[in-house]
Amino acid sequence: MPGRRYNLPDRLNHSVIDLDSLSRLLTLYPLQTALTIRCHFGAPWQLQVADAGPGRAPWHLVVAGAGWLEMPDGTRVALQAGDAVLFPHGRAHRIVAGDGAPAPSRKVQAPHLLIETNDGTGPASDILCGELRFGPEAEPLLRTLPETVLVRTAGEPALASLQALIALLQQEAQGERPGTAAILAQLSSALFALLLRGWLEQSGTQGLLAVLAEPRLQAALHAMLAEPQRSWNLEGLAALCHMSRATFARLFGEVAGTPPAEVLTQLRMAQAARLLLQGGLGTAQVGEQVGYQSEAAFSRVFKRHHGVGPGEYRRSARSANP
Structure with a gap:
């Protein structure tokens, strides 16, 4: 039996936009x-x-x-x-x-x-x-x-x-x-x-931003933004949204176009980049702030997302903005 499809509305109601999460997202991604x-x-x-x-x-x-x-x-x-x-x-x-x-x-x-x-x-x-x-x-x-x-x-x-x-x-x-x-x-x-x-x-859109406009998923996104260092799993995020694990995973995948774990990693790497640019923390400490107990694992994921390791990322930013 085919899974249920969750369609985004053609037009979204102003009241459903999670403005607090939008503010957090814009803080993570400096422009x-x-x-x-x-x-x-x-x-x-x-x-x-x-x-x-x-x-x-x-x-x-x-x-x-x-x-x-x-x-x-x-x-x-x-x-x-x-x-x-x-x-x-x-x-x-x-x-x-x-x-x-x-x-x-x-x-x-x-x-x-x-x-x-x-x-x-x-x-x-x-x-x-x-x-x-x-x-x-x-x-x-x-x-x-x-x-x-x-x-x-x-x-x-x-x-x-x-x-x-x-x-x-x-x-x-x-x-x-x-x-x-x-x-x-x-x-x-x-x-x-x-x-x-x-x-x-x-x-009607798909992606990370679309989750902001989907009331049934906002609790999960808000939690990931507020506490990226926590070991979030499908069960925990689904419970926040009052859904079963399977229903949550299906809806999130259709709205975001990617699994919750990938969105969590994106948010963690954005926060890590921000912390590296701010200075004051070593690579291992930054990794801990975004949920990684292993510096090697953190560096590996960071390089996959940003193209360079945390140290080189910080040095490049400093040389570009002395």
């Missing part, structure tokens, strides 16, 4: 967000973005106007005011609007960001552009995201926080008042969390 360019165009216009390279993920906020997002494979997606789009893997893309050749554009360096305008006489568009910057320790989280993360905020009361953030970014990007640079930096740093939360609420 920086920066607003770099404000584009104010009249149609026809074109915004071309090349492959961003390792550690960089471009994003755009459509504050006003509309356009088409075009990918190298020919995919086209309509964008409108209120849309936020992120490219977690730094994929090349362009956004266009209007017919005919794009009007020539020019860039002016303002005190806090670059301003790009053109002489197009068609419908105006206002787009805020920036990028997410991250080190190798954040790659396990970014790998769970698709090539394009699109969140549509227009007419979505549940996304009021993201709408308000976009409005504040636009307001600060227009001015040159005291404190603008600091305010833009703080607002930008909150963008990824709100964008990710909005995407989870709008998308």
